[in-house]
Amino acid sequence: MEPHLIIELVMQYLDRQPESDKLRIRLYMALRQAILDRTLPQGVKLPPTRMLAADLAIGRNTVVRAYEQLLVEGYLEGRVGDGTYVSDVVDAASKPATPRRLIGTRREGLSRRGTGIVNSAASSVIQNGAFMPGVPDVEQFPFGLWRRLLAKYLHAGQARLLHYSHLGYGPLKVALAGYLRVTRMMVVDPKQIVVVNGSHQALDLCARMLADPGDRVWIEDPGYWGARNVLSAAGLAIRPVPLDAKGLAPIPEDWTEPPRLVFTSPSSQYPTGIVMTLDRRLELLERAFECGSWIIEDDYDNELRYDDRAVASLFGLCRRQRVIYMGTLSKVMFPGIRLAYMVLPEDLVDAFVIGNSELYRGGRMTEQAALAEFIDDGHFTAHIKRMRGIYQERRDILRNAMESCLGDAVSVSGGHAGLQLLYRFNAPVDDAQIAAQALAEGVVSRPLSMYYADGRNVRHGLNLGFAAVPERQIPPAVATLAGVIERAL
Numbered sequence: 001m002e003p004h005l006i007i008e009l010v011m012q013y014l015d016r017q018p019e020s021d022k023l024r025i026r027l028y029m030a031l032r033q034a035i036l037d038r039t040l041p042q043g044v045k046l047p048p049t050r051m052l053a054a055d056l057a058i059g060r061n062t063v064v065r066a067y068e069q070l071l072v073e074g075y076l077e078g079r080v081g082d083g084t085y086v087s088d089v090v091d092a093a094s095k096p097a098t099p100r101r102l103i104g105t106r107r108e109g110l111s112r113r114g115t116g117i118v119n120s121a122a123s124s125v126i127q128n129g130a131f132m133p134g135v136p137d138v139e140q141f142p143f144g145l146w147r148r149l150l151a152k153y154l155h156a157g158q159a160r161l162l163h164y165s166h167l168g169y170g171p172l173k174v175a176l177a178g179y180l181r182v183t184r185m186m187v188v189d190p191k192q193i194v195v196v197n198g199s200h201q202a203l204d205l206c207a208r209m210l211a212d213p214g215d216r217v218w219i220e221d222p223g224y225w226g227a228r229n230v231l232s233a234a235g236l237a238i239r240p241v242p243l244d245a246k247g248l249a250p251i252p253e254d255w256t257e258p259p260r261l262v263f264t265s266p267s268s269q270y271p272t273g274i275v276m277t278l279d280r281r282l283e284l285l286e287r288a289f290e291c292g293s294w295i296i297e298d299d300y301d302n303e304l305r306y307d308d309r310a311v312a313s314l315f316g317l318c319r320r321q322r323v324i325y326m327g328t329l330s331k332v333m334f335p336g337i338r339l340a341y342m343v344l345p346e347d348l349v350d351a352f353v354i355g356n357s358e359l360y361r362g363g364r365m366t367e368q369a370a371l372a373e374f375i376d377d378g379h380f381t382a383h384i385k386r387m388r389g390i391y392q393e394r395r396d397i398l399r400n401a402m403e404s405c406l407g408d409a410v411s412v413s414g415g416h417a418g419l420q421l422l423y424r425f426n427a428p429v430d431d432a433q434i435a436a437q438a439l440a441e442g443v444v445s446r447p448l449s450m451y452y453a454d455g456r457n458v459r460h461g462l463n464l465g466f467a468a469v470p471e472r473q474i475p476p477a478v479a480t481l482a483g484v485i486e487r488a489l
C-alpha cells in the first residue's frame with residue numbers, strides 16, 4: 001500500500017477521534033481502529049515516522065510514541081525507524097468475512113435493525129485513487145467558480161436561505177426541470193421535483209412513504225449494495241431478481257407475489273452497465289401498473305455517457321404515473337455536496353413534501369441557490385462535457401492496460417457510461433481475497449461478489465473505478481493488480 005494512501009486513511013481516521021483527546025492518543029486510536037477494521041491489513045508497511053509527522057503537520061515524537069504504543073500492544077511489528085509493519089494478530093484472532101455476515105446475532109446495545117446495518121455495511125473509507133469505483137475526480141471541480149457562487153448567496157442579505165426548506169429552492173427546481181427536458185426527455189412541472197440530501201435519503205423516503213415493514217421490494221442482483229442496505233434497514237423484505245442481457249429479468253411466476261417497490265437502474269445498471277431494452281421497459285411498466293407496484297428509477301450517472309446517446313428515462317416512458325425518478329449531483333459535481341432530487345408522479349408530490357420535511361427537514365438552500373445559477377449559466381453542462389472527455393480517456397487507458405496485462409483471464413462489461421468498468425474472472429477465484437491482497441499492495445477495488453444478495457447466483461470479478469485516477473497512475477496500478485490476479489489463478 002502506497003504511503004500517500006496510508007496517510008490519507010490515517011487522516012480520515014484521525015478526523016473521527018474526539019478533538020478533546022491528546023494528539024498522541026488520537027493518532028494511536030486512529031491507527032489502532034484502521035488496523036482493527038483491516039483498512040490497514042496485515043503486512044502493510046507504515047510510513048516512516050518523519051514522513052507521517054510532516055504530512056500530518058505534527059511533531060515526530062508524537063508519531064514515534066503512537067507507533068511505540070502499538071508495537072507494545074502487538075498491533076505493529078518491526079522496529080521504529082527500521083520499517084514498521086501491521087502484525088498478523090488481528091487477522092489471526094478473527095476471520096474477516098464472519099462479522100459482517102452475522103445478520104441475526106444481536107450486537108451489544110443495538111437493535112436488530114442497528115445490528116443488521118452494521119453487519120451489512122460496505123462503505124469504504126477510501127474515496128479516490130486507483131481503482132475506487134463510483135467516485136468522480138473532485139480535483140477537477142471548478143473551485144473558484146463555486147466559491148464565488150456560494151459567496152453570492154452566503155451573506156446576511158440572503159439569511160432566509162439558512163432556514164429549513166420545506167419546498168426546496170424554487171429556481172433550482174426550474175433549472176432541473178429544464179435540464180431533464182433536454183437530456184432525459186422528461187416533461188415535468190418543477191413542482192414534481194423534491195430536492196433531498198442524496199439518493200439514499202430519496203430511497204429511504206420512498207420506502208417509508210410507499211411501503212410498510214415486511215412489504216416486498218425487488219432489487220437487481222447483482223445491484224447497488226447501498227440501496228439494498230437502505231431498503232432493508234427500512235424494514236422491507238428484499239427479493240433479489242437476476243439480470244439477463246436485457247436488464248432486470250423477473251420470470252412470470254415472480255409476478256404472482258408482486259412487489260410493492262421495484263428498485264432499478266435501467267439506463268446503466270450498477271455494477272454491470274447493462275441498459276434495459278425497450279421491450280423489457282414496457283413490460284416492466286405494464287406489469288407494475290397491473291400489480292400496483294411502484295418503480296424507483298436510479299438514474300445516477302446518465303450524464304456521463306461516452307459512446308452513444310443516452311436512452312430515454314423510464315419515467316419519461318411511463319404514461320401511468322408508476323415511476324419515481326432519482327437523480328444525483330454526486331457523480332457530476334462532487335459526492336460531498338449531498339444534493340439529489342426525486343421526480344414524482346403528480347399525485348405523490350404533496351405527501352412526499354410533507355414526508356421529507358417531517359422525517360429529515362430540508363436545508364442546504366445556499367448550495368441549492370448556487371447550483372441553480374451554476375446550471376442556468378451553462379457551467380453545469382460545460383463541466384459535464386469536460387469531465388466526460390477526461391473520463392473517457394481514463395476508461396480507455398484502463399481497458400487497454402487490462403487487456404494487455406490480463407487478456408482472456410477476465411471479461412469486461414459496462415464502461416459505455418459512468419465511472420467504472422466491471423471485470424469478471426473467467427476462472428474460479430475468490431474475488432474478495434484478490435481485492436484484499438490488491439489493497440495491501442495499494443490498489444483499491446470492489447469484489448463483484450459483494451453486489452449479490454442471493455448467494456446462489458454469485459459470480460466473481462472486480463469493479464474498477466477509473467474516474468478518480470490520473471492517467472499516468474493507471475498502467476502501474478493495473479500491473480500491480482494483474483500480478484495479484486495472476487498469482488491467484
Ligand SMILES: Cc1ncc(COP(=O)(O)O)c(C=O)c1O
Pocket residue numbers: 134197198199200201224226265270298300327328329330335339340
Ligand atoms: C448506483 C448508485 N446509485 C446511487 C448512489 C448514491 O448517490 P448519492 O450520493 O446521491 O446518495 C450511488 C453512489 O455511489 C450509486 O453507486
